[in-house]
Amino acid sequence: MTTEKSSASTQELERQLEALQRIAGVFGAMQKGQDIYDQINRQVVELLGVEKCAVLLYDQDRQCLVGQAPAVGVPNEDIRSYVIPLAGDSPAKQFWDMGQSFVVKDIDTDPVVQALGLADFAHKVGVKSTMLVGIRLEGQLIGVIQPSNRRDGMPFDETDVRLLTIYASQAAVAIENQRLYQAITAERDRLARVLETVQELSTPVVPVLEGILILPLIGFIDSDRAQRVMEGLLSGIVQYRAQVVILDVTGVPVVDTGVADHLVRAARAAGLLGAQPILVGIRPEVAQTIVGLGVHLHEIATRGDLRDGLEYALAVLHRKIVTADGQRVGR
Amino acid sequence: MDIYRIPILKIEDFLVASIQTPLHDAAAVQFKDDLLQRIYETKARGFVLDLTAIDVVDSFMARIVADVAEMAGLMGARVVVTGLQPAVAISLVELGVEMAGVTTALDLDRGIRVLRRLVASEAERADG
Amino acid sequence: MAESLQFQILSDLDIVMARVEGRNMARELGFGVIDQARIATAISELSRNVMLYAGRGMVTLRPIETPQRRGLEIVCADSGPGIADVNMVMREGYSSRRGLGMGLPGTRRLMDEFEIRSRPGEGTVITARKWLR
Numbered sequence: 283m284t285t286e287k288s289s290a291s292t293q294e295l296e297r298q299l300e301a302l303q304r305i306a307g308v309f310g311a312m313q314k315g316q317d318i319y320d321q322i323n324r325q326v327v328e329l330l331g332v333e334k335c336a337v338l339l340y341d342q343d344r345q346c347l348v349g350q351a352p353a354v355g356v357p358n359e360d361i362r363s364y365v366i367p368l369a370g371d372s373p374a375k376q377f378w379d380m381g382q383s384f385v386v387k388d389i390d391t392d393p394v395v396q397a398l399g400l401a402d403f404a405h406k407v408g409v410k411s412t413m414l415v416g417i418r419l420e421g422q423l424i425g426v427i428q429p430s431n432r433r434d435g436m437p438f439d440e441t442d443v444r445l446l447t448i449y450a451s452q453a454a455v456a457i458e459n460q461r462l463y464q465a466i467t468a469e470r471d472r473l474a475r476v477l478e479t480v481q482e483l484s485t486p487v488v489p490v491l492e493g494i495l496i497l498p499l500i501g502f503i504d505s506d507r508a509q510r511v512m513e514g515l516l517s518g519i520v521q522y523r524a525q526v527v528i529l530d531v532t533g534v535p536v537v538d539t540g541v542a543d544h545l546v547r548a549a550r551a552a553g554l555l556g557a558q559p560i561l562v563g564i565r566p567e568v569a570q571t572i573v574g575l576g577v578h579l580h581e582i583a584t585r586g587d588l589r590d591g592l593e594y595a596l597a598v599l600h601r602k603i604v605t606a607d608g609q610r611v612g613r
Numbered sequence: 614m615d616i617y618r619i620p621i622l623k624i625e626d627f628l629v630a631s632i633q634t635p636l637h638d639a640a641a642v643q644f645k646d647d648l649l650q651r652i653y654e655t656k657a658r659g660f661v662l663d664l665t666a667i668d669v670v671d672s673f674m675a676r677i678v679a680d681v682a683e684m685a686g687l688m689g690a691r692v693v694v695t696g697l698q699p700a701v702a703i704s705l706v707e708l709g710v711e712m713a714g715v716t717t718a719l720d721l722d723r724g725i726r727v728l729r730r731l732v733a734s735e736a737e738r739a740d741g
Numbered sequence: 742m743a744e745s746l747q748f749q750i751l752s753d754l755d756i757v758m759a760r761v762e763g764r765n766m767a768r769e770l771g772f773g774v775i776d777q778a779r780i781a782t783a784i785s786e787l788s789r790n791v792m793l794y795a796g797r798g799m800v801t802l803r804p805i806e807t808p809q810r811r812g813l814e815i816v817c818a819d820s821g822p823g824i825a826d827v828n829m830v831m832r833e834g835y836s837s838r839r840g841l842g843m844g845l846p847g848t849r850r851l852m853d854e855f856e857i858r859s860r861p862g863e864g865t866v867i868t869a870r871k872w873l874r
Contacts, residue, residue, distance in 0.1 A: 516699035638753035
């Protein structure tokens with residue numbers, strides 16, 4: 283075959299440019315979040331004019347290529363069972379190591395297909411001719427794209443290989459992005475669950491004796507946490523049928539108007555559920571802040587520390603229990 | 614117009630009513646009238662108002678409850694409100710609506726015990 | 742997902758219907774029971790104000806969404822006398838009728854976002870939103 287060099291190279295450049303434009307057009311339609319393999323397969327089908335396409339990814343542990351669902355033109359259970367071994371003595375290994383693309387003009391006569399024992403599988407899914415082009419990410423092969431059966435019935439040629447190689451380099455980035463995106467989403471969900479657990483743990487209620495609940499508060503209380511405290515307190519009252527709740531703020535370093543408001547509301551809500559609130563552990567600095575801010579806690583009983591609070595709680599309960607029986611104990 | 618009336622039961626010498634449906638204003642007012650009438654007729658010493666089935670208490674309802682407690686008190690009956698759901702309690706305190714002067718208890722059982730205590734202590738005070 | 746719902750407020754029965762449907766919408770959107778109660782209570786308070794001060798009005802409930810989160814919006818509108826001093830009614834402790842007042846500071850506490858647009862003679866529109874956490 284003879285060609286004139288200059289016009290051949292111009293033609294070649296034009297072909298390459300056209301190929302790039304087609305790939306760009308097809309690739310621009312790629313959407314985040316939607317199944318990446320599905321999109322790649324559909325785009326290759328359109329790009330090359332083929333009937334089928336599948337993506338296989340390299341599995342390092344098993345040293346083989348594994349088909350990824352969904353493919354175009356091949357049912358999911360079949361594509362998932364499609365495996366090309368690449369271990370030591372595999373006939374496919376040399377192509378993989380050299381990173382060469384591989385064209386199969388005819389399934390029935392191709393020696394590598396026969397050697398790999400994949401002829402039956404090919405017949406089952408209706409593949410007559412096929413090619414495999416490597417997906418390279420940062421120089422590393424991570425898998426292959428395998429289109430099959432050109433619609434015009436012709437075998438795959440150099441142009442197909444070149445086109446798909448360029449496409450595959452873009453696809454590699456998209457696959458990696460998808461993986462990163464999924465990893466980030468999974469991590470974010472995991473963190474959200476951990477945070478939920480931590481927040482639940484940081485508002486524990488402690489039932490002591492019959493009818494007394496202690497709520498030890500530790501650390502800074504923001505609006506969000508205050509909500510959780512209130513919810514935890516009230517469900518604790520219902521669960522343990524508490525008649526007295528001791529809110530211990532010894533471990534809360536800062537009590538400003540916001541926190542004071544929240545505490546007052548929590549105490550009042552506890553009262554609405556029939557549990558008398560007792561506030562303990564207000565330190566000198568905090569006491570000064572509260573009075574200085576003009577917040578009045580006068581409707582809520584307060585005691586110095588937890589021990590005093592418990593004594594008072596017992597007195598309240600004792601009085602309640604005894605009087606309900608109709609007897610009376612001197613106060 | 615037939616407004617749904619809330620049934621008021623007698624248990625020992627107390628009255629008990631349990632509100633089961635969303636209460637519109639007219640029904641709440643009717644209930645208040647019925648209750649005070651029953652207290653008057655039965656000379657009941659105490660009344661338990663159970664709100665376990667109520668999932669929203671707004672300022673109007675809270676005002677009715679507080680009024681009922683005050684009016685019943687004037688007629689010699691103590692009122693205990695029971696069964697407030699945590700979600701309702703939180704909404705009430707955030708709304709800033711105080712049912713000041715209303716005694717509350719966790720449930721009907723506790724409510725009756727509290728009523729007994731309240732009534733008994735009143736009797737003792739009367740005896741000196 | 743539920744679409745926007747509208748209720749004409751003329752009587753106390755309408756108030757109950759609006760808050761029952763509001764609670765349902767909140768539940769469907771994924772709000773927990775406590776936020777459901779807050780939303781239902783806010784609807785009840787706001788529509789009661791409409792009935793008390795304007796005689797009639799419209800409550801609109803709708804699901805709202807941004808790329809980051811979902812929530813529920815309450816819009817309460819009437820052509821009543823309007824509010825002369827918005828700042829005053831929003832101050833804690835303000836009360837007009839039998840100590841009930843409009844309960845607006847309290848209602849605001851129940852919700853995450855709260856806006857009042859009102860002028861004397863021009864009616865009132867109150868918008869309140871709550872977001873899923």
